[in-house]
Structures are given as structure tokens and as C-alpha cells.
Amino acid sequence: MITKSTIDRIMEATDIAEVIGDFVQLKKRGANYIGLSPFANERTPSFTVSPAKGIFKDFSSGKGGSAVTFLMEHEKFTYPEALKWLAKKYGIEVEETVETTENREEENRRESLMIVTGFAAKFFQDSMWETDEGQSIGLSYFKERGFTNETIKKFELGYSPDQWEAFTSKAIAEGYKPEFLEESGLSVKRDNGSTYDRYRGRVMFPIHGFTGRVIAFGGRTLKSDKSVPKYVNSPESEIYHKSSVLYGLYFAKKAIRDEDNCYLVEGYADVLSVHQAGIENVVASSGTSLTVEQIRLIGRFTKNVTILYDGDAAGIKASLRGLDMILEEGLNVKVVLFPDGHDPDSYVRNVGTSAFKKYIDDNKKDFILYKTSILLKEAGNDPIKKAGVIREVVESIAKIPDSIKASVFIKECSYQMQIDERSLLTELNKMRLAKAKKDGQPTQNFQTPVEEMPNFEPVVPEIKETFTQEKEIVRLLLLYGNRMIDWDGIANTYIGPFMIAELSDVTFDNEACKAFVEDYRKEVENGVLPDEQHYIHHTDKGIVDLAVTMLATRYTLSENWYEMHKILVTDEQANMKATVLGGIFHLKKHKVGQILEKLRNELQTAQSEHDQEILLNQYARMKKVERHISDYLGSVILK
Template sequence: MITKQTVDRIMEATDIVEVIGEFVQLKKRGANYIGLSPFANERTPSFTVSPAKGIFKDFSSGKGGSAVTFLMELEKFTYPEALKWLAKKYGIEVEETVVSEENKEEENRRESLMIVSGYAAKFFQDSLWETEEGQNIGLSYFKERGFTNETIRKFELGYSPDQWEAFSAQALKDGYVEEFIVESGLSVKRENGSLYDRYRGRVMFPIHSFTGRVIAFGGRTLKNDKNVPKYVNSPESEIYHKSNVLYGLNFAKKAIRDEDNCYLVEGYADVISVHQAGIENVVASSGTSLTVEQIRLIGRLTKNITILYDGDAAGIKASLRGLDLILEEGLNVKVVLFPDGHDPDTYVRLLGSSAFKKYIDDNRKDFILYKTDILLKEAGKDPILKAGVIREVVESIAKIPDSIKASIFIKECSTLMQIDERALLTELNKMRQAKAKKDGQGQTMHTPFEDAPIATEPEPQNPEADGESQEKEIVRLLLLYGNRMIDWDGITNTYIGPFMIAELNDVEFEHPVCKQFVAIYRTEVDNGKLPDEQHFIHYPDKEIVDITVTMLANRYMLSENWMDMHKILVHDELSNIRAAILGAIFHLKKQKIGKILSKLLADLQTTESTIDQEILMNQYLFMKKVEKKITDFFGTVISK
């Protein structure tokens, strides 16, 4: 229920490159920007953003649209949620019309869970700062950890009162629905139907989505009771899937892009302490094993990960195999090991910010070489163990998709392990061949996204499909040139859009989306308006947005210096726009007439009445004359 004036202000302020750049690492390519698809697992960029048109197109998944569409697709926002996110980003006050009780009830389930989680975060913060128990227990604990007031407020840390029903009772009193309080994991239902608080007596670490909304919590107990778990985390829900979330990513994403590196730690306190020390490009997997989904989240922002380990040797060895996942995704991995007994949180507090940064810079090692060194020390002089180390290291190298990078590691590891380089290469090739055989035909090859002439699609063989492609060509021309003036005969100037609509007045479109698009365009023209591409990019109907972006986005783009580099002149459609417009109109008409002629022939073969046959034959001969006129037209005007 956001007013149109507010929507217009949001659209005018939105920079699509800036918005998508918060989620995807973009690189300039000619007039556009490219990056890896956030919707598909790919190593060759197929995702493009056009700042001039204000659209994105992902050729891997087929998704496309405006900045609003992007947020709806990636973050699963509703249309109003996406607009409000943009409004907040650009400091625009959102004006809304009155929402009826009926509309309130229609709020979707996901948004209800988000609202409850946001309410809970505020409740825990108020409990921390405004109650005596919160200040004496929760705030004191955070201060002991060295967190400043600014940091505590930034990460929205809180405290859950040490009472069975403090939060649950207050949430129900304030009108929040029991179903969502329980489903979000904030409260637990007893057998008698009453609720009790899941996090009572714990300091609270809210977990945020990529865009900064609270979606879950981690609660740490301050008691020494061994029967009480140290941490209690939110259960999985519609808004929280722990394998897809990295703690602190919403605070770290800009710094990760700027530094082109992501520091990965283990716990909440590690993230907060390191962030407070000025190293803001830090995230945590929140105590869970690192997942492929989490790695891909980082991979959208940078190809470089630095793991900050604590000094526990057993923990280090256990996590080595898991890090192969990072290599498999094509990312570069370095590791930093802290002295025994220290983790990033304790060590940054011990050294201070500057000395901590220097320690990281002086002690980071490449993961493959680090792993080789660790395992060799463990194997000692035992030849059997050493052989196992060699295979394990080569297994890691085999996961690196970049063959040049892999060969460099083979060379360096051969020196470290004192083994012939050719022997390692032989083992590497065996592993890769075995993997290729196992994968079989399951591998997907990606077409490189590089500077190249605009590709043309082959002519479809199916007449029905051909008709669809011709209707889409009309849509494309209306989008690109509808509001341009054209000189038809050296005397008359007219707008292309209204001319095409008038010429197509007697043509029945069959493809549903094309039919809807032309109907919308015709209505705008009838109302004295010339709709431009932005009208359709921001149209409420998703199918209209999809066809708009598909027609506007080219899979291959020419770089600005294509002509200078290659001395190849690519045909410019605008140089003969008259032929393009008339050709599209009359090709479509010819296709429609062809279908009518086929239908008349079929009716002639099945009709027994002499009168009906005569009528059908006259219609057939008339349509043949029309077809000939169009064919003659192609031979005279189009070719000129």
C-alpha cells in the first residue's frame, strides 16, 4: 500500500549497480557490468547489469528485471518489502495508504515470522539496557568481553530475562500470534498448551539476513552448570536455514568487496571482537561445519578467504577436509593459526588492533602448503603415513578447477614433500580422470561470457514457435524504438510505436504474454502516452517484466573498442530501422495469413457442400492475393 509518489521517488533514487553490487561482485564490461550468478552455481560469469536500462539479466537461471525484482528473487521479499528496503537505503520516507484489517490478515507467513523476530530483538535489547537484571548480568558480560556500547548496539546484542515466561507473556500481550512465536523458535509449547521462553537467562546474539533483518538468535548461558548447553540456537524455520547463513555477513559485505578478502572465524564473539578491532570483513559459520551454500555466499563477493583458526590442534586437523569444499568452488584459501589457547576473540583483546592485524599479515599461509606442512609433521619419518599424506594433499589439489594454479601447487608441494614432481602429476591426473569418469555426462559446460558480436538465434522449425518468435520481435521493436521518431518518406515524421500499433490493429496475437504486452501498449497510446522501457521494467506483472528484460538484454555484448580492435563492422539496426520495422510487421502478417491459408485448405478437403466449397475457395484466393502483395512488398521496399 505504498503511494505511487513514493514508488516514483524510490525508482528515481535507485542505482541498480550499487544495489546489486551489495550482493554480487560486479566488474565493468563495456557499458554494462558482469558477475557470477547469485541464482546458480557457475564459474564463468553469465550475470549482466545494464545501468543505462536499469535492468539485470541472469542467463544461467533466466531471471531478470529491475533492482526491485532482484531483491524479490534473491531475498524472497514481497514487492512492498523490496521497495521499503530501497527506501531505507536511500533515505526516502515511505508514504503508505491505510491498510485494512482484511489486508493485515493477508500478510504472508514469512513476513509474520520476520516481524516476530524483529520484535524479539527489540525486546532483548530493551531487557539488556533498561532492566537492572539485564545491566548487572548481560551488559556486564559484554563489557568483560571488551565490547563497546557502540558495538553492542550495532550488533543488536541483548539479554533474555531469567524467567520462564517473560518474553512469551509480553509477546502474547502485545498481540503477536502464538503460532509464529513458536515456529520462530522463540518460545516452546508445553503439553498443557502454555508457552515458555527458549532463551531464558542468556545473552542474545541476533542473526541477520544478508539485507540486515533479524531471522534467528543464538543464546549463550552465563551459568557454569554442565547440564546446561553453552549455546542454544534457533531451530530451522521458513526464514532461517543455518546452512545458508553466515553470522555477521550483513555488516561485513561492503568490507569484503572493498578488501577483496573474507576472514572466516568460528563464533559470534570472534566476529564481534575482530570487527570492533577495525577488521570488518569477518564472518562466522556459527559453530556449524562450513557448507557449500555458505562458501558460495562469500564467493559472490570475493574469491579470497582467510581462515582464522584457534590454537586447538585437534580442531585444526578435523577441519582440514572440510576446507577442500572451498577449493572445489574455485576460491583461494589462506589460514592463520593463533598460539595455543587463543582464538581470534581472546588474541585481538590481548594484542590490540594494530598488533593483531600485523600478526595476521605476517602469519597467513596458503591452505595447501599449510596442510602439507601440518600432515608431514604428524607423519614424521613413517613412509606409510607419508604416502597417505601425499595422496591426501594431491586430493585437495585435484579439487582446484584452475589447472594452472593446481600445477603451481604441485611444484611447491613436491619440494616440501621431497618427491618427484612427475609422480605427483601422475597421481593428480589419475584422480581427475577418475572424477571425470564418475561424473560422466553430469557435468555442465558454461559458455564464456566474453566480448563478442550479438548472437542471433537459429530460425525455429516449428510454425507455432515461429509465430511466437515473430510476436516477440514486435515486442522487442516496440520496447527499443517505440518512442523514436522516423521519417517514412522524406515528408512525414511519426512515432514508431503508434505506427506499429495501428498497422497491427487487425492482427490477433496468440502468445499470451505478447498479447498482453501489445494490449498494454495500445491502451497507453490510446490515452495519449508513449510508454518507454522503464514503464514495462517496473510493471507489476512479473511475466511482463520477464519478457521486457529478455528482449532488452543481449547475451553477448560488444566492448566499446570492438571496432578498433577487430576491424569488424557489426550491422547497426538503427541504420535501416524502416526496413526492420516494416519487415517485422509484414513477416508477422505473412505468418498469420499462412495459418489462415492452411486452415482454409484443410476445410476445403473436409467440406462436401458445393456452396461451402465455393465460399472457402473465394476466401482462399483472396488471402493468396494478400499474401502475394506482402511477398511483393518484401521484394521492393524491404530490400531497399
């Protein structure tokens, strides 16, 4: 187990905005940050990070918690794994209560696969740098391609010996289980039950996950035999889903955020050469067709994508339709076509960094306009083909969720295609209407931007649902439980213990609220006033989720809200007595209302006069209690 002192040091060092910023593009909004949910597909940001409170809240999926919770949810880490990841990030030495030895059989399956791929990555690197075969074949290949030692080591490139079982036998000898070697795709099982190396005789390109750990490999053959596949890639596994991975993203994500643009290339070598030239905001789809998941990965960091194609015009035309997915996800797409015979790898090595950047700036074209020119050129003067081009281009524009942006493209394309703008708009509206009807969506959908919505809650909301009333108690305990009371008639005590004492006769119905209040009660009895951090890092996930939901707010009120709108938002802290007692007695009034409803139902089914009399007496007493509470609420709230 990781010691409590180590955990405390990790928590103190952790900047939640910095941690989550490695995975999600965040923008400052007042004291908080907002971004698109990494757990749901959305176009309006609902993901909020509060550095002051050390929490995040995703209003789309309902997930929330600390930086540790985020890593557990997003990266599927266990609690210790998340802590160790943070410790590594912030250079904190992890102390454990028991000196443990590696016992691979006891590791959970996912972590076992991670350990195996990590071991393999080091094996392939050592094989290249420390053996004659590796240096003469693997290292010399990378050197011939123009890669420096720094690039080779940064991307952890390696070489797999040209032997049937060099890696497999070494891994088994080190104690790694064959089932994990096979599942990760590093070894292949023969019919007789023995295993051999999948990547023998290949140079190795490790594929890194979001946190920098190796999750898969691409192996390139150096043989000229046409019957041997040029590339062999890892199969799908519990840790590797190729449709959700972009090669080089781990090394590019900071640069993508900084440059607000992502260069998308095709292969490993393209990424390495462009990155080595100092242009680090580059990733590759690794030879596979671009997927929605990969587009959304890019969308976390930037809304701008520049596709860097080689000179294969036929390949470009084939991929045009697939790029509509990028538009549909709300990203801006530009296209750069390199001269015949060149791809990004060869061109940047040929002309250097400055000329490469200048070529991109001078030749990048918007995807819609580029597609229009390509298709028009192919259609020539054939009116039927030209009509098809018009429809195909408008179909692409219809994918763009931003209506203003779509209108601009309609205008540009009408000029380029020499067709009336109104005709294109009519066709665009037909397509959108048909799609909306097909998807069962309203034909008009207006949505208020996040930043225009105010952030306030009523002091005591008159809502009947039990959960809402009970959540209000949790919220008050979290926010104000450790404040001193200085009210007329009540003083020298804290709000938290006061509320707990006042609620001793109340039974909570919601399990999470009940667990929270019971935990708060135990802490108070032990002489501790628990703060919000106690609950953000609580071991009970239900309590954590509830606490984060109460602490997080989706909207923030701008500093000049009153000056702009002349709308005064009530500050509940101005009258804490009304806020706290209002919360307590509204809940009690609601509980009394539940009892009265139960008594009314029992009166309707009571058989004897004796039972009816007992129930009527109980009902009268409860009505009296209800009146007292109502009178008390009125006097407190109005003061």
C-alpha cells in the same frame, strides 16, 4: 496502499547497481555490470545489471526486472515490503493512502515471524540496558569481554531475563500470537499447552539476515553448570536456515568487497572482537560445519577466503577435508593458525589491530600447501601413509575448477612432497576423468569467456518459431516505439502507433507477447506512448519478464571491437524503416505460412469437391498475399 508519488520518489532515488551490489559482487563491463547469479550455481557470470535501463537479467535462471523485482525474488519480500526497504535505504518517507494500524493477525506468515524476531531483539536490548539484572549480568559480561558500547549497540546484543516467562508474557500481552513465538524458537511449548522462554538467563547474539533484519538468535549461558548447554540457537524456520547464513555478513559485506577478502572465524565473539578492531571483513559459521550455501554467499563478494583458526591442531585436521568444498566452488583459500591458547578474539584483544594484521600477513599459508605440510608431518617416514597423503592432496587439487591454478599447485606440491610432477599430473587427470564420467559430463569442456563474445542481433532474423517473431515486435516497440518516423511516404507519426495499426490484423499466439501488445494498444488509444520503464514496473509479471528479457543483453561489445577484429557489426538503427517494416512483415509472412500449412492439411482431408474448391481458392489467395509480402520485404530491406 503506498501512494503513487511515494513510489515515484523511490524509483527516482533507486540506483539498481547499488541495491543489487549489496547482495551480489558486481564488476563493470562497459555500460553494464556483471556478476555471478544469486539464483543459480554458476562459475561463469551470467547476471547482468543495466543502470541506464534500471533492470537486471539473470540468464541462468531467467529471472529479471527492476530493483523491486530483485528484492522480491531474492529476499522473498512482498511488493510493499520491497518498496519500504528501498525507502528506508534512501531516506524516503513512505506515504500511504489509508492510515493503517498494526494488525499482526493479518500479516503474512513470513512477515509475522520477522516482526516477532524484531520485537524480541528490542526486548533483549531493553532488558540489558534498562534493568538492574540486565546491566549487572548481561552488560557486565560483554564489558568484561572487551566490547565497547558502540559494538554492543551495532550488533544489537542483549540479555534475556532469568525468568520462565518474562519475554513470552510480554510478547503475548503486546498482541503477538503464540504460534509465531514458538515457530521462531523464542518460546517453547509445555505439555500442558503453556509456553516459556527458550533463552532465559542468557546473553543474546541476534543473527541478521542479508537486509539487516533479525532472523534468529544465539543465546550463551553464563552459568558454570556442565549440564546446561553453553549455546542455544534458534531452530530452523521459514525465515532462518542456518546452512545459508553467516553471522556478521550483513555488517561485513561492504568491507569484504572493498578488501576483496573474507576472514572466516568460528564464533560470535571472534567476529565482534575482530570487527571492533577495525577489521570489518569478518564472518563466522557460528560453530556449525561450513556448508556449500555459506561458501556461495562469500563467493558473491570475493573469491578470497582466509580461515582464522585457534590453536587446536586436532580440530584443524578434522576440518581439512571439509574445506575442499571451498576449492570446488572456485575460491582461493588461505589458512592462519594462531599460537596455542589463542583464538582470533583473544589474540586481537591481546596484541591490537596492527600486530593482528601483521601476524595474519606473515603467517597465512595457502590451504593446499598447508594441508600438505600437516599431513606429511603426521605421516613421517611411513611410505604407506605418505602415499595416502599424496592421494588426499591430489584429491583436493582436483576440486579446483581452474586448470592453470591446479597446475601451479601440482608443481608446488611435487617439490614439497619430493615426488615427480608428472606422476601427480597423471593422478590428477585420472581423478578428473573419473569424475567427469561419473557425472555424465564430456571429458573436455571449452567455454568462451563472457567478455570475448560480441553483442549484436540481426536486423530481421529469419527464424521460423512464432515466439521469436513475436518477441521481435515487442523488442522494437520497447526500444523504438516513441521515436518519430521520417521515412519517404510516411512522416509525422510515431513508430509505436504505426506498428500497432499495421499489426491490427495479426493475432499473437504467445500469451506474454499478446498481453504486451494489447497493453501497448490500450495505452496508445489513451493518448500515451508507454516507455520501457512502464513495462519494467508493470503489474503483470509475465509482461515484466518479457520486457526485461528484450531489454537485457548478456554480452557487450567492447569499444575497440572493430579495431581488434575488423568485423563490422550491423547497426539496425541506421535503417529504421528496414528494421521496423522487416519486423512487421516477417511476422505477417510467418502467420501467412501458418495459414497455408493449415490449408494444406485441410485439403488432404477434404471429402467433397466443393470443399476442395473453396480451400484451393483460399490457398491461392494466401499464396498471392505471401508473394506480395516477400516482394515488399525484398524492396524494403534492400533499399
